[in-house]
Amino acid sequence: MNSNNVIQAEGLTKIFGDFTAVNAITFEVKKGEIFGFLGANGAGKTTAMKMLIGISLPTSGAAQVAGFDVFTKAEDIKKNIGYMSQKFALYDDLTVKENITFFGGIYGLSKVKIKIKTKELIDDLGLDEVANQLVGSLPLGWKQKISFSVALLHEPKIVFLDEPTGGVDPITRRQFWEMIYRAAHEGTTIFVTTHYMDEAEYCDRVSIMVNGKIEALDTPKKLKEQFQVDNMNDVFLKLARG
Amino acid sequence: MGILVSNISKSYKEVKALHNISFEVKPKELFGLIGPDGAGKTTLFRILTTLLIANEGKATITGFDVLNNFKDIRKHVGYMPGRFSLYQDLTVEENLKFFATIFGTTIEENYELIEDIYVQIEPFKNRRAGKLSGGMKQKLALCCALIHKPKVLFLDEPTTGVDPVSRKEFWDMLKRLQQKNITILVSTPYMDEAALCDRIALIQNGEILQIDTPENIVKQYSKVIYDVSANNMYQLINSLKAYQHQHSVYPFGEFVHYTDTRSDFNPKELKTYLEEQKLSNISIERTQATIEDSFMEMAK
Numbered sequence: 137m138n139s140n141n142v143i144q145a146e147g148l149t150k151i152f153g154d155f156t157a158v159n160a161i162t163f164e165v166k167k168g169e170i171f172g173f174l175g176a177n178g179a180g181k182t183t184a185m186k187m188l189i190g191i192s193l194p195t196s197g198a199a200q201v202a203g204f205d206v207f208t209k210a211e212d213i214k215k216n217i218g219y220m221s222q223k224f225a226l227y228d229d230l231t232v233k234e235n236i237t238f239f240g241g242i243y244g245l246s247k248v249k250i251k252i253k254t255k256e257l258i259d260d261l262g263l264d265e266v267a268n269q270l271v272g273s274l275p276l277g278w279k280q281k282i283s284f285s286v287a288l289l290h291e292p293k294i295v296f297l298d299e300p301t302g303g304v305d306p307i308t309r310r311q312f313w314e315m316i317y318r319a320a321h322e323g324t325t326i327f328v329t330t331h332y333m334d335e336a337e338y339c340d341r342v343s344i345m346v347n348g349k350i351e352a353l354d355t356p357k358k359l360k361e362q363f364q365v366d367n368m369n370d371v372f373l374k375l376a377r378g
Numbered sequence: 379m380g381i382l383v384s385n386i387s388k389s390y391k392e393v394k395a396l397h398n399i400s401f402e403v404k405p406k407e408l409f410g411l412i413g414p415d416g417a418g419k420t421t422l423f424r425i426l427t428t429l430l431i432a433n434e435g436k437a438t439i440t441g442f443d444v445l446n447n448f449k450d451i452r453k454h455v456g457y458m459p460g461r462f463s464l465y466q467d468l469t470v471e472e473n474l475k476f477f478a479t480i481f482g483t484t485i486e487e488n489y490e491l492i493e494d495i496y497v498q499i500e501p502f503k504n505r506r507a508g509k510l511s512g513g514m515k516q517k518l519a520l521c522c523a524l525i526h527k528p529k530v531l532f533l534d535e536p537t538t539g540v541d542p543v544s545r546k547e548f549w550d551m552l553k554r555l556q557q558k559n560i561t562i563l564v565s566t567p568y569m570d571e572a573a574l575c576d577r578i579a580l581i582q583n584g585e586i587l588q589i590d591t592p593e594n595i596v597k598q599y600s601k602v603i604y605d606v607s608a609n610n611m612y613q614l615i616n617s618l619k620a621y622q623h624q625h626s627v628y629p630f631g632e633f634v635h636y637t638d639t640r641s642d643f644n645p646k647e648l649k650t651y652l653e654e655q656k657l658s659n660i661s662i663e664r665t666q667a668t669i670e671d672s673f674m675e676m677a678k
Contacts, residue, residue, distance in 0.1 A: 175541075176541040176542070177511050177512050177513055177540070177541045177544065178511055275416060276414075276416065299539075303415040303538065303567045304415060304567075305413070305415075305417075305567075305582060305673075305677065306414075306569060306628075306673055306674050306677075307628075307678075308414070310628050313629050314612075314615060317611050317615065320612070321612035331539065331540065331541050331542065332568065333542055334570060334631065337631025337632055338629065338631055356631065356632060369542055369570070372543070373542060373543060376541075377543060
């Protein structure tokens with residue numbers, strides 16, 4: 137594997153019975169890249185992502201994530217990646233601090249390290265006043281920022297963001313993307329799935345899955361040129377509608 | 379007569395969910411309520427569909443008062459809540475029959491209204507609603523909200539979590555329903571959908587920021603916006619934010635939308651500054667405001 141690639145997948149395939157959910161996808165994601173993983177409902181995105189994060193065994197093909205093989209080293213993958221989704225991120229009935237301590241513990245950080253990281257995170261996000269409040273009482277935008285930071289606690293090589301920013305106001309959404317840019321700038325690879333094509337425009341490169349296959353993969357700019365449209369939404373519609 | 383909302387306020391304990399909301403939706407209008415989670419959209423929908431009582435203010439739906447004539451309103455409106463609220467254990471057809479029966483009608487009687495939506499899910503009519511994909515659930519929910527031929531349709535975030543193809547189809551359906559004399563109030567957190575409405579209200583923290591056509595809202599944006607790009611996005615954002623004359627700096631896909639505080643702003647100066655910050659491949663071009671720019675400027 138090219139040491140500069142954090143994900144390398146070749147012919148990665150998942151078959152359920154007689155249904156091929158993911159059909160021989162091949163792609164790589166570089167260190168520090170923001171990679172958008174797009175596709176319509178049912179295109180195979182979630183299945184592909186489950187294989188990449190080590191919770192679903194591929195039927196065939198090969199893939200390495202953060203330097204580990206998805207077939208034989210799934211447990212190592214889990215330790216070396218971060219994961220955040222809109223659906224599940226933090227425990228609402230724990231405080232901000234408790235959530236940080238909990239997730240730090242899960243990822244095997246030492247008590248000292250957790251203490252340092254907690255302070256860092258709280259200072260960074262300006263959460264001093266709410267550090268001892270239940271996460272459930274905080275606005276959605278704050279939760280998203282905290283859960284992204286929590287996904288980075290153990291300094292993973294790559295973070296998977298599964299539809300991370302739905303529903304928040306446009307300013308908060310941009311603050312969130314600024315955090316993503318910063319993490320990428322510091323060398324963390326970002327793998328993001330989203331239904332919102334304006335978000336796809338923020339990515340360095342995007343892939344679009346249709347019926348289990350990656351049908352397009354390039355920078356948003358080049359994809360727009362290739363399909364002769366002026367936004368990613370139209371690229372997506374052209375591809376997914378065939 | 380469409381929808382008339384005047385001075386509606388609603389609080390939950392100390393939280394003000396809606397503060398003095400007033401607007402009017404004309405008959406056959408497609409009116410959008412655009413705002414993020416927590417703006418108060420759902421509270422407003424629940425008040426207008428008579429499921430919740432406001433603390434203050436008045437509202438009428440096709441002339442019926444939400445307090446005094448709630449039974450009439452319920453007969454004449456269709457409501458698609460944000461959360462999927464059909465019976466997961468009933469099949470597609472059973473759900474539709476159920477809602478038709480509740481409203482004292484039959485699928486056949488109003489089939490014409492739902493036909494072009496229902497044919498898309500008819501192949502799955504014996505499938506349980508819980509087993510449908512997101513896009514199909516949404517179509518079924520819309521059919522159920524239409525089966526009694528309502529005069530006014532309330533759609534609370536119908537496209538949240540739905541992929542772009544289904545979203546496009548959904549908006550096409552709304553346009554067709556409008557042709558069939560239905561007044562539509564639809565909410566969405568997605569600013570790009572605002573352009574598809576006749577008029578919109580931008581709402582945040584329980585207050586309306588502006589009401590107008592999407593075109594006029596964009597026109598009223600007073601600043602000149604520049605698309606700025608450079609070799610490194612993260613450094614570009616930081617440099618622009620540190621620039622003493624910046625008015626706003628917002629990432630917008632592959633560009634940053636930049637506005638300056640000065641009326642005699644010269645892009646060349648900014649370019650020189652960015653070069654001093656060690657950025658390269660700098661491009662600064664004038665661009666058009668979007669609804670999102672307007673929203674952010676007002677919410678600032």
